[in-house]
Amino acid sequence: MTDGIEHRVLDDLYDALQDTVYIFDDDRVLIDANARVGDVSGRPREEFIGRPFEDLQERYVALEDHERLAAAFDRIESQDSESERLDITLKGEDGPVPVDARFVRYEGKTVMVVRNLTEQKAREQRLTELSEELDVLNRVLRHDIRNDMSVVLGWAEELEPHVDPEGREAFENIVDAVEHTVELTREVRDLVEAITRGEEFPTRPTQLDHVLGDQLAKNRKKFGHVTFTVNGDVPAVTVSGNEMLSSVLDNLLSNAVIHHDDDHPTVTVHVELDDDAAIVSVADDGPGIPDSRKTHVFGRGERGIDSPGTGIGLFLVDSLVTGYGGTVAIEDNEPRGSVFVVTLPLAEAERAEDAGA
Template structure:
């Protein structure tokens, strides 16, 4: 346990496996309290020889002399733990009770009431010591849980407030009682103007009564409603939104509704008015094209013709293979197929070699589904020439490598000097030197994971073909070799070729390593399963460990909690998240019964893989 969060095995009454720290000046009393603690299954004994500054405990049992000796340290520990309670039980001989009744005594004013949470007189019966300790530990657990819930709610509030989607919450009568900043930005209505009103203030008149009737009937029945809607801003202008409204259900009944809107006006206008913009498109310096689902060009602008070195007539009816190298054309074909299968936009970078022109360029492409008469007809691509930007990125990458190299060199010096100090020092100075070594190792690990993440984020060439069947088996063997007490096995196809970022090996290694080193079982078991699900290749990692913290789950599944990320393992999980994200994949984390975690990742199958 620690000063901030209760352990999972703490019961509701707060007395399960509570760590008690005895600090008594009298040898006899100290021995009796230690024996009493050791005789209870619900308590664990914190070594009383540990420094008060670093000891981890749930309740400290001390007497007046030790209170005065460690008062400042205990006050600091209690302040640091707030708003969670870190209780202290003060035992004072009955003859000394007058000390805490004075208005001017040092113990009363500056020690007891700031440091001790309860004061009892000695001699004390074991039964009384039992219930007083239980009460303090129970209060600690309750305060910890309240702190955790408060922090979770605050994090959720920050996420909603920072969201780029318009979000509002209404009661079951439809009265709005919350809107986020994005709602204000998208609709033009301030929070004061919206709260207390109904969503009808956004009614543009474009949707008929049946639309709203279906909406209301759906959400009041406890179901989620998802449709596109045309709304009206406060200035009278209209916008098209992709809107989801979900009921917040309690005891089987909706108690509130939460709505999330994404402004898709630009996309809808692009789909509906594309033919009106052809003249403008022709004048743009960035290549723009529309292709059928089979990959044949339906529309190309002059910029594309210039890069391709071919006329419009030569390009129409053909595809990328006509004018660029086969490897790049295959990459583009794969991205087009992904748009067609998911009907979702994709973004990627390519650096083609042109067969009929000597032009060179690096393109950052946004590719969208293209519709005709409401039916998917192909894809629309806008290619931005980012050659100069890529050159600057490469220069910054070099600078990053130089800085990281220098920092690692200095950290290695610090680490080495710290180890030297450990060998020659004793006591607290040796412990301090140990801290220097540990922190240097942590920074070196963090630097390496940061480098891997930087590589992922700066990769402009998109996913490549990777046989994760072979990769996983090699990594599983290495993991088993590194941790002989761990059982690591792999099931599924020997060959499974997927489309993934180049950092996939490091990401899988991170998952396997975490499944072992964070496993508190005597014999860690890690099961890796590979499978094919439709157009996806799946990788699941199951363990029999204690489960995954909510923070780490949030990082893996959504890349959340950026502002709280400060440790090496968190960076490793971010590497996994960004690898999956850049691979066009998805990830899910499940708790297993009776214990353990299962992390499942879906990667797009490589064409022909």
């Protein structure tokens, strides 16, 4: 009785598979198949059972794939190969259907498992189109931003002789911010072009303490009502990053202020080294983030109620840190607030130096 129950369970599982399974005997005749057989052609399973492999291939496989498919079947049947895998095209009711075909030998039978790739191919096509659209948008935005910033710098040169001593610091802050924006457009260009070409995420050794110090100074100027503190010393190390690391740290510091519910927020930064990584913690004493939202806030377009941001800041943080080979997570602060914890791999030169110490 038990064997019968187990057999029915296996049969149900066999039919519930999303892949199509074909089993051929040594005469190359289809002797069994699961319920997915016929999904592409629209024919019932009974019409397939008992047919030889060559007949099924002739009827349902694109002509250009016949030779490759037959060769793979032969290698498995003769046990010249333990497994075979290839992409082929089936002739479906509504046109060609791309599939992934895998062959194995099992208990004297040749088993072919076929997975429909229609949805996957459609997603890949959409991603390709989206990549091209983003590349165009990136080029347009960078062009417009650079042009506008060039105009601002031009006017700044005209204005500089007329700036009185009391306004000198503010004026220089404006010029620094504009020049930094121009530099970021160049870095974004390199980043996007590398990604759209299918290259690895571009990184280079980046001095963490310098970038963090610059961003703290920038945010202290931007948010005069906020107390930014550094807990302990910031190690003078280089991490895997690039020019966009400044955007990562700027977004974390700004985010701690923008989503605060008090007139005088406190933001505390702490950096420590752990094995081959630098861990940067940015803690605030704001309202905190519920557990149910801790993973969602990094999604594209996520933002809090009444947030003045564009909704891409934390998505950018997550994407860049992941590209650097690091991680970002959110923890609860005590007695209230949130802590954003970013782990950044040390640059290769830094690791080599530590290993030799």
